[in-house]
Amino acid sequence: MTPHSLPSRRRRRTLLGAAALVAALTASLAACGSNEPESSGTAASADGPITLQFWTWSLKGSDPGAQAIVDKYHELNPNVTVKLSEVGGTSDTAAKLLAADQAGDTPDVVQIEYRGVPALVVAGAVKDITADVASVKANVDPNIWAQTTFNNQVYGVPQDIGPMVLTYRKDLFDKFGVKVPTTWAEYADAAEKIHKKDPEAYIASFAASQLEFFAAQAAQAGAQWWSTDGNSWKVGIASEPSLKTADFWQDLVERDLVKVEPLLTPEWNAQVNKGKILSWAAAAWAPSVLYTVAPDTAGKWESAPLPQWTKGDPAVPFLGGSAFLVPEKSKHAAEAAKFAAWLGASDEGSKLLLGLDLFPGGNAGRQATLGHEPPKLMPQQKDFYQVTDQVIKNTTIPVTWGPNVNVAQSAFGDALNKAALAKSSFREVYQATQQAVVADLQKSGYTVTQ
Structure with missing residues (x-):
């Protein structure tokens, strides 16, 4: 897989440093070596004990599994103490990091x-x-490194990944005589059959705010919402392959074959428990979420590969997942990179991540899943991890995220939800989002080609 390329921004003077950084993204990844991470900096022992400040939301200090990871690293590196600080999701953490970067205290x-x-x-x-x-x-497989690699330079160690699957109520699919769809056309047919059998039941909800899901749909159909062309950005939110996915979901909404309802609301949770929402097209983490919402339905669900836009083409992008990054102004950057490499990519670290109910990005953690018990939601599906591992091997669609994802989120989610409720044009929402993203890129000094 070709790593992503990030075109530089035409900066004002205060941003020249960042532009220079991006313009310099030309070196290749160093050759592979031994199985354990090495640091390009001075070992911690040379300067005495240090404490690494770690901002995370997956490793919670109250979680025995997280504490076990920290304790294990300290055992292997007695002069390094890792201090966990629980922070919010990406948008909150990114804003805090940029503020800390400006203050010089990251x-x-x-x-x-x-x-x-x-x-x-x-x-x-x-x-x-x-x-x-x-x-x-x-x-770590190349298609996973690609999530954090730009111009052949690595900016983060993958923690977990989201191989996309369809998690569905097998008992109700069987009851209604519905086969697991292998294509999105079959999915639409299944949605119609389910709703006809039970007018209160839907194959799924339509959650308009899930920007990543719709971007993944477009990528699976052959579009890229952001991509690069030399030193400029291209935006494909309103490209024809992307708009065709919009048409698909609009058709299901207009025929009342999916329920317009955000995910994880009290109403959504209740419908899942009642067996009125029968599936969720998401990633391999979906069963864990569903189990927290509807534990009494355990044993009634299974997961299968995501339906395909083109029959016979199993490739899908990852949905979700995160990485460990080292801030530019870290006071212990070399030691921090060594810890990140150990946690996300060493055999030991990636196996330990599996204990946090994550799907590890590291090969050792992935291999360990194959002997792991299936999720609590589907204890009877003994091949769950074999299914997801095959999805990972087929996951060859790289998704390039642009520098203004927040602008797309603001323009997209509420507008698409309003369009779904009013049954107005989804295409217009995609086109308006494209215009907003392009205008913001240009205003920020990027070159945008159409």
Whole structure:
């Protein structure tokens, strides 16, 4: 897989440093070495004990599994103490990191969702850690490294990944005589059959705010919402392949074959428990979420590969997942990169992440899933991890996130929800979002080609 390329912004003077950083993204990843991470900086023992400040939301200090990870690293590196600070999701963490960067007082390691990485790279807020992860490069598949690699330079160590699957109520599919759809056309037929059998039941909800899902749909159909062309950006939110996915969902909404309802609301939770929402097209983390919402339905669900837009083409993008980044102004950058490489990409670290109910990005963690018990939601589906591992092998569609994902989110979610409720044009929402994203890129000094 070709790593992403980030075109530089035509900066005002205050942003010249970040532009220079991005313009310099030309070196190749160092050759693979041993199985354990090496650091390009001075070992911690040379300067005495240090404490690494780690901003995260996956590793909670109250979680025994997280504490076990921290304790294990301290055992292996007695002079390094990792202090966990629980922070919010990517948007909150990114804003805090940029503020800390301006103040010159950043943490040492930060967990950021993949979609938030490009903006931090362009802002010059995170370090190029290519040399630091060279020895563990072979421990993570190229299609996973691609989430944090730009112009062949690595800016983060993958933590977890989201192979996309369809998690569905097998008992109710069987009751209604509905086969698991292998294409989106079959999905639409299944949606119609389910709603005809039970007018209160829907194959799924339509959650307009899920920007990543709709971007993934477009990518699976052959579009890229953001892509690069040399030193300029291209925006494909309103490209024809993307608009065709909009048409597909609009058709289901207009025929009342999906329920217009945000995810994880009290109403959504109640409908899932009642067996009135029968599936969720998401990632391999969906069963864990569903189990927290509807534990009494355990044993009634299964997961299958995501339906295909083109029959016979199993490739899908990842949905969600995050990485460990080292801020540019970390006071212990070399040690921080070494810790990030150990946690996300070493055999030991990636296996430990599996204990946090994550789907590890590292090969050892992935391999360990194959002998792991299936999710509590589907204890009877013994091949769950075999299914998801095959999805990962087929996941060859890279999704490039632009530096202004927040603008797309603001323009897209509410407008699409209003269109769904009013049954007005989804295409117009996609086109308006494209215009907003392009205008923001141009206003910020980027070159945009159409």
